Structures are given as C-alpha cells and as structure tokens.
Amino acid sequence: MLNEIYKEYGEYFYVPMTQGYSIAIPITVGCSWNKCLYCDLNQGNKYRFLGLEEIDRRLKILKDYYSNRHRTVKKVVMAGGNPLCLDTNILIEIIKLIRYYFPHVDNISGFARANDILRKSKDELLRLKALGVGELSIGIESGNNEVLAFHNKGVTREDNYLALTRLEQCNISYSTYIMLGLGGRKLSKKHAIDTAKFLSEFNPDVIIVVTLVLFKNAKLVEKVRKKEFIRLRPLESLKEEKLLIENLNLKNTIFNGTHKTNALILKGRLPQQKDILLDKIHRELEEYNNDDMKDKEVLKWKRWSVE
The missing domain is CATH 3.20.20.70 (Aldolase class I)
Structure with missing residues (x-):
C-alpha cells in the first residue's frame, strides 16, 4: 500500500x-x-x-x-x-x-x-x-558565499540570513542542514569558520551535520574528475568538524552529527556539551594515528583514493 x-x-x-x-x-x-x-x-x-x-x-x-x-x-x-x-x-x-x-x-x-x-x-x-x-528544515549548507556560488546553490549567505531572521521574527521553529567538505580542500577552513559564525547569529532548534558524498549523477563528478574540486578524506572532514564546533557560539541548540555519511557519530547540546563533543573528536583524531584506524579508512573509503 x-x-x-x-x-x-x-x-x-x-x-x-x-x-x-x-x-x-x-x-x-x-x-x-x-x-x-x-x-x-x-x-x-x-x-x-x-x-x-x-x-x-x-x-x-x-x-x-x-x-x-x-x-x-x-x-x-x-x-x-x-x-x-x-x-x-x-x-x-x-x-x-x-x-x-x-x-x-x-x-x-x-x-x-x-x-x-x-x-x-x-x-x-x-x-x-x-x-x-513548524520545525522547517533549511539547507543552509555553508555560511561562505564562495562555497555557495561554486556549488550553484542559488542563494547567498545574505539570503539565508534574511530567511532565518524572518522565521525567528515569526517564532517558527526550524533546523538547519550543514555539509562538511562542501568547500573541498581549498576552502575547508573558510567554510568551517564562516558557517560557524553564520549559525552563531541565530538560534536553530537543531543543527544537522552531514558530509559531502559524490552522487554518480551529480554535476560535481565532472569537477572532481578535472581536479577542480578536491574532496576531503574522513580525517580531514573530522578536522573541519572540530573547527566548526570550536567556532560555534550558540544559546541552546542540539548539534546532530549522527548522519551515516559522517566519519564520527556526534550528538550533544550546545553550548552545554561543547567540550564533550570536542573531546570525542580529539580522542578520535589521536586514535587515527595508529595503523588499524588508517586501514579501516582505506577499506571504507577506498573509492576516494582513485581520484
């Protein structure tokens, strides 16, 4: 049925x-x-x-x-x-x-x-x-205009700012989607910091964090093949997530990084559990230094190594 x-x-x-x-x-x-x-x-x-x-x-x-x-x-x-x-x-x-x-x-x-x-x-x-x-889900993806323009998002940081402002003025609850790796290696730092700064100006109920994956029919495939966009590996996306959280200054928001595309499952309330989330990432990064963890990454993400 x-x-x-x-x-x-x-x-x-x-x-x-x-x-x-x-x-x-x-x-x-x-x-x-x-x-x-x-x-x-x-x-x-x-x-x-x-x-x-x-x-x-x-x-x-x-x-x-x-x-x-x-x-x-x-x-x-x-x-x-x-x-x-x-x-x-x-x-x-x-x-x-x-x-x-x-x-x-x-x-x-x-x-x-x-x-x-x-x-x-x-x-x-x-x-x-x-x-x-209520509880609308808005795909912000990034707080950096260069990233949004590259991916042809069709809206700017300023558009997203005005939209969330209007929702808050109307007291309509919402969550935001953020995508790790959307800036590639070139814009990873700017993407993380600018996205954190953008989100910190608002009070979303939930920040949902996912990681960029390469859909076979997505137009991004051609950019990757031409080396115009270099994707982050899991370790790099984890470092980007750490930078994102470090720069978030929120009043009372759930950080939901439990999506299956993410390198590490994370969930907590900000700012109350910010240190707990960062500590978990820190421990994961330390563990990554051993050979077993590297082997697991190669096994899970082996298709990434042929770019």
Missing part, C-alpha cells in the same frame, strides 16, 4: 532527520531549484506539484492505513524537496486537507529553501504558523 503512495520518490525517500517519526504526506516531487552541483537526491525527478485532488486521494489511503494501526497521528511532514515553495493559499488548502484526515496533527513540517521563505510575507508565514507549520 505505502509503495503506491510514495512511488514517485524512487528507491531513496528523504525526509528531514528531525522528522523520522512523522507521517510523510506526498505534496511535491523533486526540487524547484534542482541545480546544486553536489545533489542528486531527487534521482532525476523533475519538480512537480501533485495537485490537491491527488493529495486528497493519498490522504484517504494514509488515513485508512494508520487507523488500522490505532496510531494517533500528531506530526506530519510534507514530502518533496521544498514544498514550501508553493503559493501560500495552496499550502493552506493542503493543510486543511491534512487536518480533515488527521485532526489531531499539531505540527506540519517540511524542507524549505531560503528563497521559499523570502517569497512569503511575514503575514503569510504567521498564517501558516497558526495552522501548525
């Missing part, structure tokens, strides 16, 4: 890490931008809106599915690369449908780009918040 619901999303179906226990409601397929060099998460899917009629049909199926499991659905995530790009009035109609089938829902989340947020007025965002929209 669920395979039919999510058939357009391909073999890999991505939802925000903070929404792993939310019910995914198909809204859009693909990303409205879909031009970032590093990305192939949409697996060739062109962006499209499923339409209210189709969303209604799938909500009926999901309602029956979860009713049979005696589960009260309280959190849903709007599926798609950035469903918040839709017109506010359409989003409101979608939310009405969601609430009709799942009346106990108290939070509606989803991925969003900075320009999706900036295209909406403060009044529009407040209307969405009043209907339960």
Whole structure:
C-alpha cells in the first residue's frame, strides 16, 4: 500500500532527520531549484506539484492505513524537496486537507529553501504558523558565499540570513542542514569558520551535520574528475568538524552529527556539551594515528583514493 503512495520518490525517500517519526504526506516531487552541483537526491525527478485532488486521494489511503494501526497521528511532514515553495493559499488548502484526515496533527513540517521563505510575507508565514507549520528544515549548507556560488546553490549567505531572521521574527521553529567538505580542500577552513559564525547569529532548534558524498549523477563528478574540486578524506572532514564546533557560539541548540555519511557519530547540546563533543573528536583524531584506524579508512573509503 505505502509503495503506491510514495512511488514517485524512487528507491531513496528523504525526509528531514528531525522528522523520522512523522507521517510523510506526498505534496511535491523533486526540487524547484534542482541545480546544486553536489545533489542528486531527487534521482532525476523533475519538480512537480501533485495537485490537491491527488493529495486528497493519498490522504484517504494514509488515513485508512494508520487507523488500522490505532496510531494517533500528531506530526506530519510534507514530502518533496521544498514544498514550501508553493503559493501560500495552496499550502493552506493542503493543510486543511491534512487536518480533515488527521485532526489531531499539531505540527506540519517540511524542507524549505531560503528563497521559499523570502517569497512569503511575514503575514503569510504567521498564517501558516497558526495552522501548525513548524520545525522547517533549511539547507543552509555553508555560511561562505564562495562555497555557495561554486556549488550553484542559488542563494547567498545574505539570503539565508534574511530567511532565518524572518522565521525567528515569526517564532517558527526550524533546523538547519550543514555539509562538511562542501568547500573541498581549498576552502575547508573558510567554510568551517564562516558557517560557524553564520549559525552563531541565530538560534536553530537543531543543527544537522552531514558530509559531502559524490552522487554518480551529480554535476560535481565532472569537477572532481578535472581536479577542480578536491574532496576531503574522513580525517580531514573530522578536522573541519572540530573547527566548526570550536567556532560555534550558540544559546541552546542540539548539534546532530549522527548522519551515516559522517566519519564520527556526534550528538550533544550546545553550548552545554561543547567540550564533550570536542573531546570525542580529539580522542578520535589521536586514535587515527595508529595503523588499524588508517586501514579501516582505506577499506571504507577506498573509492576516494582513485581520484
């Protein structure tokens, strides 16, 4: 049954890490931008809106599915690369449908780009918040404009700054995605420090840290082959993460570095557990000096050595 619901999303179906226990409601397929060099998460899917009629049909199926499991659905995530790009009035109609089938829902989340947020007025965002929209996931990736421009992110540091400012003004909760290694070897230090400085100006609920991987159909592949971009090895990405954390000055944010792409699993609350996270990285770096650890890296990341 669920395979039919999510058939357009391909073999890999991505939802925000903070929404792993939310019910995914198909809204859009693909990303409205879909031009970032590093990305192939949409697996060739062109962006499209499923339409209210189709969303209604799938909500009926999901309602029956979860009713049979005696589960009260309280959190849903709007599926798609950035469903918040839709017109506010359409989003409101979608939310009405969601609430009709799942009346106990108290939070509606989803991925969003900075320009999706900036295209909406403060009044529009407040209307969405009043209907339960929150815990948005924003792909900041980097606080360095040179890094963002190289990867054709389509937004600048300033765009991201304005978008997060607007969310905080509206008291809409959000998490941010940050990508280790996005600056390559050339911009690794700038990427880490500038990203930390950027994040320290805000108060995200969660900072989600992932590590750059090379999707075979991503446009970044050609840059790597031409030596225009040199990827970080696991040891280097770990040092970059250490630099990032050292420069973070936050009020009360969860640092979530548990993604499977990362060289080390890390999670803690900042600033309270900053020293604990840094100590764990320090111990990992010390252990790396022995031959066993180096052999493990070669085994796990052997494809990197042929660049």
